[in-house]
Amino acid sequence: MKSLRIWFGCSFGLALSMLFGWSYGFFAIMLPLFVLGRMNRFHLPMLLMVCFSAIWTTLQATFLLEYLQFHPTLLFVAVGIMMLFKCIAMMNPKTYLFGYMGLLVGSIVLNFASYDFIDIEEFNVNLWVISFANILVCALAYWLFPEPNSDVSQDEMITPVKSDIDYISQVAMGWVVAMAAFVVFQVADLYDSLSAQASILIILTPMTLAGSMAMAKIRIIGTALGCVAGMAVQLILGSWFGHGLLFWLAFTIAMGPFCLWLTKGQIKAAIAFSAMSALAVPLTTSLVPEQKDAFFSILYRFSSIFVAVTLTAMVMWVVHHAIRLYLLNHRTA
Structure with missing residues (x-):
């Protein structure tokens, strides 16, 4: 259900x-x-x-x-x-x-x-x-x-915090990455890179280094699948993609497998979430019926997300280890 x-x-x-x-x-x-x-x-x-x-x-x-x-x-x-x-x-x-x-x-x-x-x-x-x-x-x-016979109102995201150092390092890592993204997108002209900006923040969701590294891989895989699905919708509809009802029907069918994956464990659910965003954003923002398709927007989305996620993962690794090293040295001093 x-x-x-x-x-x-x-x-x-x-x-x-x-x-x-x-x-x-x-x-x-x-x-x-x-x-x-x-x-x-x-x-x-x-x-x-x-x-x-x-x-x-x-x-x-x-x-x-x-x-x-x-x-x-x-x-x-x-x-x-x-x-x-x-x-x-x-x-x-x-x-x-x-x-x-x-x-x-x-x-x-x-x-x-x-x-x-x-x-x-x-x-x-x-x-x-x-x-x-x-x-x-x-x-x-x-x-x-x-939901039949369900006593659970929600599946809470529990961030594993074992010590004060873990807590501080996880908050600091998330804050540094979020502020770095803010500065980059304020300085550079990256209006068309909304998806890359969102991806930077999405891989922060576990609020742990190991979880974020895994989320980075999942984000790239899911984005690729969603981009392929978006292109398939355009190719199947052809010149009919300006027909509202047919577009809605094709979009709904394309969402079906990803909605199913959301109930098949954490890994598949994370892939499905990334795929859904890759499918939804270009086809609802860049696609203009009878004027402009979203083919190049889909390609740009995947390339920008791949670069953004890779760089963010590197920054998170450096920041996490630098903060933990500083805190450990400060405590032992």
Whole structure:
């Protein structure tokens, strides 16, 4: 039932984004995927936490850029404090979703808002509407496809923390990587590399070095599979990809195997999540019916994600070992 629930939620989210013409409609697919993949039963407080995190973070990031954009040092310090609190929240299973959503959404908003041609208010309002709609989509999915005899409301992400050194090094590693990504995307003109930016933060989800290294490999494999599926959808539809109903049907069919994998263990679930994002983002942002396909966007997505994930994994390895070495030397001194 869980795979059907995820499949329905993602398909329904896509249908709503097409029906109402939501910009950044990939959020309408990825939010149900993220929530339904983690929770076995309808849990309103958790859904409200995800919605509140999205709203609060967009307001935070927009406010910081509005008033501190022309003061780089103050902006860096303020963003650093914001990101630090998000990383600390990710260390607690009860606030993990709040911290992770804040880290991901905050980084995207800070990147988009730095470009004059981006209407950040429109982006924020679209995300708020999609976040509220996500509650209704998930509620309907749980009602139509209930979990039989399930006493578990959610599968919490438990970060293995064994000592103070582990805790400090994991928070510091996540914070350094998030801030490095912020600086790079503020300095360089990487507007089209949203997927690479998201990938940098996605591989932080385990909040451990070993987990992040494994997530980096999974992210590359899943992205490749999702890109292949996206190209297959375009090739099969051909000149008909501008037909809304056929596009929705082909997209829904392509999502099917990945939704099934989300219930087949942690490794397959992680691959499926990466594949779904690689499938959803190009086909909902770069594809323009009867004007532009998403072929080159898909190729660029894979290459940018491969480079970003590889470099991030190297930075995380260096930062993790440097921090642990410093803490151990400081303790023994």
